[in-house]
Amino acid sequence: MASSSGFVVQAAVVLLAVQLVCVGAAEAEQETGTVIPAESRPCVDCHAFEFMQRALQDLKKTAFNLDARTELLVLRAERRALCDCMPTNSLL
Structure with missing residues (x-):
């Protein structure tokens, strides 16, 4: 019986040592930064x-790009509407 209690104590000491090593390694890993x-x-x-x-600057750029793109699309639509209304020989 004495030998089994000694084994339990030794196992507990080894387990405690392993836990201390693991905790120390984890702390050292966190301190490397x-x-x-x-x-x-x-x-x-x-x-x-x-x-x-920065977000406001990005929004301003996006708004400007959308504004320019919208203007271009409106001009294209107006040109198409004009070309559809007029005969092609009168545009020359």
């Missing part, structure tokens, strides 16, 4: 403001 001090990091509001500025 670079940490930027809080003083040099921009605040969350600054990031949000920069993001919103």
Whole structure:
């Protein structure tokens, strides 16, 4: 009976050692990244403001492109309507 309780104690010690090694490896893996001090990091509001500025610029570009594309399509439609109404020999 004494030998089986000794085995249980040894198994518990080995299991505890394995757990400590695994936890230490996991912590070391998390610490490998670079940490930027809080003083040099921009605040969350600054990031949000920069993001919103970029989004607004993208929206302005998109609106301009849509405006130009719409104008081109309207001109094409007007030209087609004009060409459909007039005989081809009067356009020359």
